[in-house]
Amino acid sequence: MSLRIALLGLLTAAGPSSGYDLAKSFESSLNYVWQASHSQIYPELVKMASDGLVTADAEGARGRKTYTITPEGADQLRAWLREQAPSLTVRSESALQAFLLPVLAPQDAVAVLERLRERYVKKLEALEALCADSSAGERFGRYALDHGIRHVRATVAWADDTIADLRARG
Template sequence: MSLRFAVLGLLEDGPASGYALTMRFERSLQRFAWTARQSHLYPELGRLAEDGLIEVVEEGARGRRTYAITEAGRAVLRAWLLSPAKPRAVRDEQALRLCLISALEPGEAQEVVRRYQAEAEAISAELRAMADAADADSEHPRGRLRFGRLAMELGIRQSEAQRQWAEWALDRLGGGA
């Protein structure tokens, strides 16, 4: 069900084709919030259009369609955003590995934590670069609060907390930097 809201939110940031939405997913949501493949996205676009939550605003070559959110879509998105979140199902392979790390020898566990630390640092750097670019885009109607900027900051802070945890864990494992 959340795919529908992810698509509506992406279209709230401006009209887009299915391909452009797929790229927006890959750049902004997929790695940090929600995963959707192109094969999931196109049927959802059809359902959203049937429900009157989006509309085709342009048709181009080879059946390319550009979609925009409707007022009804904005109202549905707004209602969902303001409603309490449902309990989430967690499926985080990295967290599972860390929960089971005691099955490894100390040196192996240190290596797993170092990889986790390096990944957190890379994600933080990537998000900081994206945030800097978003902050510099004063042409966007929402300026610094454009789509995803607040979520980027959440990701930056989470990755920083993960890096700090990795330092702590390495210290406990006797392999601190």
């Protein structure tokens, strides 16, 4: 369901798009919260078309198919948002590493954390650049971007404090 919803959302935000476009949108805008590759997206769009949630254009150059959200698709998206209480759980490999850190000797744990922290700082810079780019009017994706930035900042702060704690222990 989530994939379908995400695609409907992207089609609303960006207007008519091809599967290829949508795959790129996933990479750029949605990547921090959800992932999907073209091999998942193409078949899903076909199913969504047969369910009447989107319509496909005749093919353009290079076999390009442009999908447009239908009123039923828009209804279904809004209904899902209003009615579906989302799961609060998260799947995060880096947080899993964080959990397991104490199995390492403190100095090894510090090394792992410093590497992780560095990568998060880069991610934060990338997100902040995106935020600066987006003109003030662009509401779409803005809330999620803000959400992402706060999370990454929280992670960097956590890494700092955890590194300090590990160092204090030796």
